[in-house]
Amino acid sequence: MTLFRTGEWRYSSGTLAIPTTTSMPxxxxxxxxxxxxxxxxxxxxxxxxxxxxxxxxxxGVAATVIFVVAAVTDWFDGYLARRWNETTxxxxxxxxxxxxxxxxxxxxxxxxxxxxxxxxxxIIIGREIAITALREWMAQIGAxxxxxxxxxxxxxxxxxxxxxxxLLYAYPLFGIVDTLYVGQRLLDLAAxxxxxxxxxxxxxxxxxxxxxxxx
Numbered sequence: 001m002t003l004f005r006t007g008e009w010r011y012s013s014g015t016l017a018i019p020t021t022t023s024m025p026x027x028x029x030x031x032x033x034x035x036x037x038x039x040x041x042x043x044x045x046x047x048x049x050x051x052x053x054x055x056x057x058x059x060g061v062a063a064t065v066i067f068v069v070a071a072v073t074d075w076f077d078g079y080l081a082r083r084w085n086e087t088t089x090x091x092x093x094x095x096x097x098x099x100x101x102x103x104x105x106x107x108x109x110x111x112x113x114x115x116x117x118x119x120x121x122x123i124i125i126g127r128e129i130a131i132t133a134l135r136e137w138m139a140q141i142g143a144x145x146x147x148x149x150x151x152x153x154x155x156x157x158x159x160x161x162x163x164x165x166x167l168l169y170a171y172p173l174f175g176i177v178d179t180l181y182v183g184q185r186l187l188d189l190a191a192x193x194x195x196x197x198x199x200x201x202x203x204x205x206x207x208x209x210x211x212x213x214x215x
Contacts, residue, residue: 027086032077036098039070040105043168047109063109063168070102071161100128106164115167115180120191124160127194131201152200156193163187 043066046059054062077095081087107121166173166183173179 027081027088027091028084029077029081029086030088030091030094032073032080033091033094033098036070036073036077037101039066040102042066043070043102044105044109047113057171060169060171064165067102067106067165067168071165074099096132100132103128103160103164106168110164110167113170115170116184116187120187123191124187124194127198131198134201152193152197156190156197159186159193160190163190 043063046054046062046066049059074095077091081091104125107116107124110116111118111121163183163186166179167187170180170183
């Protein structure tokens, strides 16, 4: 008996058969991205272990190491995807989602620990949500290059990614660097650059937003 396919459903002699599905793309770069997301509960969880399991210092060291490992996988998965020619649309979607989730998780954890304030956390997380939505809309209309990552955004990300592990550690580094103070100032800078870059992206996208307002 011959089967033929219409869309994602298979038919045989007029009888509806089991639907076929497209498998999720999977490769080493995507595995690293999933690993980065799996590290989020570990990073948060170490601060909620019983006191006799880990000291406060050990918790800070463990969370810092986990965050740094996650940051390294962020660079490494992109490098491997390009080197091995394994870039996929799913990987391009999942990678920034993982980035934003681990940053949001770290900021909420720092807020819980009293190492940052709600305004800074809200600005950074809110901006990420807004710009992600803007980029998604721009991609749908074929204008994603208008909101491509700028040098300003890269400086913001650098300040943020240095600040967060400092604040997770929150102990003097080499006995001279006050990581809590330096980390807070860097995160304040990241929040300032976050607002600046958000207006930059909105200004770039505004002509298209105005043009399609009635759609």
